Amino acid sequence: MNATNDQQDIKREKILEASHQRFLHYGYSKTTMNEIAGDLSMSKALLYYYFPDKSELYMAVMRKLASDYLKQLEDKFGHFTNLREAFLFQVNTHHDFIVNNYNFFDFFRLNEQNLPDTIWETVGHIRNAEIKLLANAIQSEVDKGSIQAVTNPVEIVEVFLDALHGIKVGGSVPHKKLNFPHKEHLDEIHNKRLLLIDIFVKGLK
Amino acid sequence: MNATNDQQDIKREKILEASHQRFLHYGYSKTTMNEIAGDLSMSKALLYYYFPDKSELYMAVMRKLASDYLKQLEDKFGHFTNLREAFLFQVNTHHDFIVNNYNFFDFFRLNEQNLPDTIWETVGHIRNAEIKLLANAIQSEVDKGSIQAVTNPVEIVEVFLDALHGIKVGGSVPHKKLNFPHKEHLDEIHNKRLLLIDIFVKGLK
DNA sequence: ATTTGATAGTTTTGTTAAAAAAGTCAGGAC
DNA sequence: GTCCTGACTTTTTTAACAAAACTATCAAAT
Structure with missing residues (x-):
């Protein structure tokens, strides 16, 4: 269970890093959830699994x-x-x-x-x-x-x-x-x- | 000629006063040229005679x-x-x-x-x-x-x-x-x- | 030289439809 | 049960366009 949470935290961290890069380069409104998901080779839906919006x-x-x-x-x-x-x-x-x-x-x-x-x-x-x-x-x-x-x-x-x-x-x-x-x-x-x-x-x- | 210019200046001054009141109370965009003209009982066109826009x-x-x-x-x-x-x-x-x-x-x-x-x-x-x-x-x-x-x-x-x-x-x-x-x-x-x-x-x- | 009514031209506002993006969900894989 | 996805629904953005409001102009009157 702890191991699971560690994994979760690591993935959350990855998402934050990718998002940071996108937001830093293109700003909030010019960044789409699809793009962030694409950068991480994951589905957009998964982003919503980790973050509410x-x-x-x-x-x-x-x-x-x-x-x-x-x-x-x-x-x-x-x-x-x-x-x-x-x-x-x-x-x-x-x-x-x-x-x-x-x-x-x-x-x-x-x-x-x-x-x-x-x-x-x-x-x-x-x-x-x-x-x-x-x-x-x-x-x-x-x-x-x-x-x-x-x-x-x-x-x-x-x-x-x-x-x-x-x-x-x-x-x-x-x-x-x-x-x-x-x-x-x-x-x-x-x-x-x-x-x-x-x-x-x-x-x- | 001087008298004429005096008259002009007086009218200009009147227009400025009326405009000031309108702008002061309603702001620029909520003030129309018709309203200013109305306050002064003159036509809108006359405003454009004294001020370009x-x-x-x-x-x-x-x-x-x-x-x-x-x-x-x-x-x-x-x-x-x-x-x-x-x-x-x-x-x-x-x-x-x-x-x-x-x-x-x-x-x-x-x-x-x-x-x-x-x-x-x-x-x-x-x-x-x-x-x-x-x-x-x-x-x-x-x-x-x-x-x-x-x-x-x-x-x-x-x-x-x-x-x-x-x-x-x-x-x-x-x-x-x-x-x-x-x-x-x-x-x-x-x-x-x-x-x-x-x-x-x-x-x- | 001043003034105006009529009118031309432009900007704002409101409507609608299509496109894009956000957000959801039932179900699959492990 | 946790993690993940494709397909789907809902919301937001964009574009186009018509109506309304307003700015600005002008020929004619005083």
């Missing part, structure tokens, strides 16, 4: 990606020597996360509204982990006495994370309002975020 | 609003006693601008992409004025020696303005990704922005 399959891939990301954050939790280091780590890790899975997230841009509700749960987990990481770093500094006491570290981190998300490209004349940045702009955005960190962390001292 | 009419209203906003910024240009005051002024003025014309900007949310190109020109003017105002304030402080010298004030202001735009509501669990904030959230956003100012300005010291 397409969006759950997508979400399962997403949860796996998110889980990897969360793991990276947790591994470093409480191990920072100063505030700046913590903020830098969060921004850099996040940057890599987005760059490595850029096309996968086309799903967000395409559907814009009416996404499956469960997606926000995962997004919430990620955000909470980021908040926890940075709020803890702030609290540590407060305890050490190296920055002034603050009323509410979480509130500050929320503002910081929002501010990060606001950073866009297009200096002098904004041209098109595009919610999702183009891939070739990610590095420029990243650099601006590093500048924001400099100022923000200094402002907390 | 509907989007140009909308843009004319927008330019008027933008012009008022720019005037407010210019009146205070260089008259700040410290950096914080300048940043506060910009954020507060911007807040009032959005609140007072909230529904007018539904146009942006509805059309999202494919807006008339001229709109970005006006948006650019606003942004440039904001940048100029704040960059000047920073430079003044640098000259006074009350904050450290910075390599590029404009770059810093751009990051600040982007950060401001990123401030959203929805603390713990984000629910719906909505590009345009709801009206009832504007005050909460405003308060968060004030917090950002505190930290950001301090970070420049």
Whole structure:
């Protein structure tokens, strides 16, 4: 019975890998269940044996990606020597996360509204982990006495994370309002975020 | 000839006022040229005598609003006693601008992409004025020696303005990704922005 | 120079049919 | 009983097209 479940888990994993590749290269709506099944040389019906529907399959891939990301954050939790280091780590890790899975997230841009509700749960987990990481770093500094006491570290981190998300490209004349940045702009955005960190962390001292 | 032009300008102004009201209450797409003409007891054809088309009419209203906003910024240009005051002024003025014309900007949310190109020109003017105002304030402080010298004030202001735009509501669990904030959230956003100012300005010291 | 009714041209909306994809199920293999 | 499939049903997407609504134009009137 355990052996059976192992087999199941292995197959589930295979399905997730194949799905990840498809979603990564073609996005959610341009990927069909038949194609995924074809990649694995199995029938479409079998996919539905392992996953209830397409969006759950997508979400399962997403949860796996998110889980990897969360793991990276947790591994470093409480191990920072100063505030700046913590903020830098969060921004850099996040940057890599987005760059490595850029096309996968086309799903967000395409559907814009009416996404499956469960997606926000995962997004919430990620955000909470980021908040926890940075709020803890702030609290540590407060305890050490190296920055002034603050009323509410979480509130500050929320503002910081929002501010990060606001950073866009297009200096002098904004041209098109595009919610999702183009891939070739990610590095420029990243650099601006590093500048924001400099100022923000200094402002907390 | 001058009298004639005066008359023209007065009528143009009337049209702009009526259009403003319509756009403000019903948004761009839910306002028809017939309705505007009806409000003014004139024929639709006459509207086209004064304005080339509907989007140009909308843009004319927008330019008027933008012009008022720019005037407010210019009146205070260089008259700040410290950096914080300048940043506060910009954020507060911007807040009032959005609140007072909230529904007018539904146009942006509805059309999202494919807006008339001229709109970005006006948006650019606003942004440039904001940048100029704040960059000047920073430079003044640098000259006074009350904050450290910075390599590029404009770059810093751009990051600040982007950060401001990123401030959203929805603390713990984000629910719906909505590009345009709801009206009832504007005050909460405003308060968060004030917090950002505190930290950001301090970070420049 | 201003104004309008009539009308031409275009965009939006609603309908329907065909195609494609999602999702189901009875039954076969092990 | 677990895993798997081909055939099938249901739902969604796409395309085509007609009707309605709206934008935009223009000859003629004041």
